[in-house]
Amino acid sequence: MMKNILLIMPYGSVGGMERLALTFYNYYKSEGYNVKALKFIKLNNDIINFGDDELFIKPYDFADMSKQERLSFYLKAPTYIRKTIKKHKITHSIAFGDMANLFSALTFTNEYKIGSIHALKSVELTNKTFFNSLTRIGYTKFYGRLNKLVCISKAIKEDLISKCDYKFSNLEVIYNPHNTQDIVDLSKVKIEDVEEQKIFSKKTVLFLGRLSVQKSPWHLIKAFKLVQAELKDVNLVLIGDGDKSVIQYIKTQIKEFNLTENVCFLGRKNNPYKYINASNVLVLSSHYEGTPNVIVESIAIGTPIVSSFCTKGIIELMSTKEYKETQENIILESGIVTPNLFKGVLGLPKDTTLTNEEVLLSKALIQVLENDSFKLNLNEHKIELLTKFDLNFVANQYLKHLD
Missing domain, CATH: 3.40.50.2000 (Glycogen Phosphorylase B;)
Incomplete structure (x- = not known):
């Protein structure tokens, strides 16, 4: 069966997650798969771009949104992702980072859902923000809707289980790939x-x-x-x-x-x-x-x-x-x-x-x-x-x- 893959990420900057998404995009395209890439935020100076396969939700950054607008974004993002998955008949989705993971988990769609964690979360979550509170809830309530949650190191997997109260058995350690x-x-x-x-x-x-x-x-x-x-x-x-x-x-x-x-x-x-x-x-x-x-x-x-x-x-x-x-x-x-x-x-x-x-x-x-x-x-x-x-x-x- 042909694989239709959706890559989901917050930004198109020079960060590690975005470069990883581009690496996957190029590889899966070379294998003949249909691939779409969804950015939550698309900026004019984006370094990571996906040409005609690129989709986005907002053309300006979170820092430029009011609190009300950002809350509205959080509430509506899963619906936008759901519509994208339905429209492009997505068979596999890969989310990069907690924001993408959480919204992917809340789409209630049936593609094979892959999430990924790219940092030591117990440290990050000491910063008491609204979204970090949502993330902690996700670790106990919603992340079980992901078929797989990739941890890019053994240390991250251990940290999620021992310090972040992660409740699900869908963790797998896979190191980041590189076309060296x-x-x-x-x-x-x-x-x-x-x-x-x-x-x-x-x-x-x-x-x-x-x-x-x-x-x-x-x-x-x-x-x-x-x-x-x-x-x-x-x-x-x-x-x-x-x-x-x-x-x-x-x-x-x-x-x-x-x-x-x-x-x-x-x-x-x-x-x-x-x-x-x-x-x-x-x-x-x-x-x-x-x-x-x-x-x-x-x-x-x-x-x-x-x-x-x-x-x-x-x-x-x-x-x-x-x-x-x-x-x-x-x-x-x-x-x-x-x-x-x-x-x-x-x-x-x-x-x-x-x-x-x-x-x-x-x-x-x-x-x-x-x-x-x-x-x-x-x-x-x-x-x-x-x-x-x-x-x-x-x-x-x-x-x-x-x-």
Whole structure:
């Protein structure tokens, strides 16, 4: 029977879920399936696009909606998805993230429903918002209507069961797929912009992702201040869009620390891989994560990583071995993991005191920037590290029915 697949996602930005959706879209289309992609929010500057197969609900962001309009959206979204499923005779739907998962579960349609969780939810749900309250209810009341809920790491599955009161037996661990050859090919494209060439002519630390509370980039700015004080001739590049309040906060930090000449905001980029290739180290300072796509992408390209211990899933990606969480830096095959930066409260920080964890983050960055052995070690272990992310296997595993 022909498969008609609907991919459901919140945005079309440069985030990991959206890039994953595009990877699936291209693979399933190449297999001859009919595929549609539904964005809740479509913006003019979307990086991830699906051509004639793209559908959307709203042409402007949640931040631009009134509380009443956002509530109306929450109530009406399942009905819109239901109509889309009926119109296009969808046989399989794949939802990316809690908003898409919840609305998919509430459509009361009969296609094979696949949801997915991409971050450590117990941390995220400490932030008491209306939608997080809905999500917690969903874990006990509605997620059972999904035929399968994919967790992109063992750590996420364990977290849902032990800390989020998840009540259903439809969980399966499937790592995110990556077409690593395409990533490597795109990484070899030259940077043409003259100003960008100047930026990357120095040693470069790269942040790639959404500038959000989850990613807590203020830790990175504080750590980079220490890096720049010691190495001087080094730049920090931030690629991605984000929350206005977070961006304003870190811009204030940068000005106060006199880092304006060394911190560069490049915004969204259609091909972020060439910037990973041009960088000396990729960095994550997140409060929580699942198994970030950007880590696998950086491994494929051969750029070492420094990441906080924001989830056990980081270890699953960056090493072939298991490590317990510690208050010291851990050297792995693909870089260094530093202690968890999360202190129990999500949101912009009220205390700006330099922490030991930020100092250790800076030391890890300096260590990788000064030592070529990290890049050599990564390339030596690259094939072994990437085996579990094979695109053909993962894409088909998503559609496979649970036993």
